[in-house]
Amino acid sequence: MTDVEKNHPYVVLARRTAERYLSGGVLPANGLEVDPRAELWSVSRACFVSIKTLSGDLRGCIGTILPTCPSLDAEIIENAISASVRDPRFPPMKKNELDRVVFSVDVLSAPEKIPDRSMLDVKKWGVIVSKGARRGVLLPDLDGVDTVDEQIEIASRKAGIYDADGVTLERFSVRRYPEI
Numbered sequence: 688m689t690d691v692e693k694n695h696p697y698v699v700l701a702r703r704t705a706e707r708y709l710s711g712g713v714l715p716a717n718g719l720e721v722d723p724r725a726e727l728w729s730v731s732r733a734c735f736v737s738i739k740t741l742s743g744d745l746r747g748c749i750g751t752i753l754p755t756c757p758s759l760d761a762e763i764i765e766n767a768i769s770a771s772v773r774d775p776r777f778p779p780m781k782k783n784e785l786d787r788v789v790f791s792v793d794v795l796s797a798p799e800k801i802p803d804r805s806m807l808d809v810k811k812w813g814v815i816v817s818k819g820a821r822r823g824v825l826l827p828d829l830d831g832v833d834t835v836d837e838q839i840e841i842a843s844r845k846a847g848i849y850d851a852d853g854v855t856l857e858r859f860s861v862r863r864y865p866e867i
Contacts, residue, residue, distance in 0.1 A: 696722035718760030
């Protein structure tokens with residue numbers, strides 16, 4: 688069974704991109720190289736690429752809350768490189784780590800402003816907390832994040848927001864594609 692047969696093409700593209708980048712190879716030109724049938728290659732969508740160790744520890748996670756590329760495949764390629772070598776919380780990955788990590792790709796819906804926290808659910812909605820020029824984001828359905836208060840507090844802290852007065856809340860949903 689090939690990697691495309693057991694994994695969704697989005698996560699296959701993320702892994703192949705990281706593998707080729709870390710080995711100095713030619714990056715995938717686009718998602719059609721992986722699977723021409725994937726439904727969102729040509730659509731501009733925001734996404735996150737997450738990398739975790741086999742024991743479940745985060746190794747890298749970078750994404751966009753609004754699309755920055757003309758297509759989802761280009762967004763995945765950019766975020767896969769960034770998650771593997773540009774996440775400031777971790778040293779850049781080395782090629783020999785690739786067999787000890789798993790990738791996932793989260794494709795985001797467009798964010799929508801909400802009037803208050805009552806419209807959030809940590810399992811269903813990601814959150815964006817904004818105040819002035821500061822903006823923090825947290826994906827939905829993360830291990831160890833069990834309440835809306837925790838979700839908002841973590842997103843706020845990531846943005847350097849320590850006073851909740853005047854914050855703007857937005858929510859978004861994701862379709863998560865984990866590597867099997």
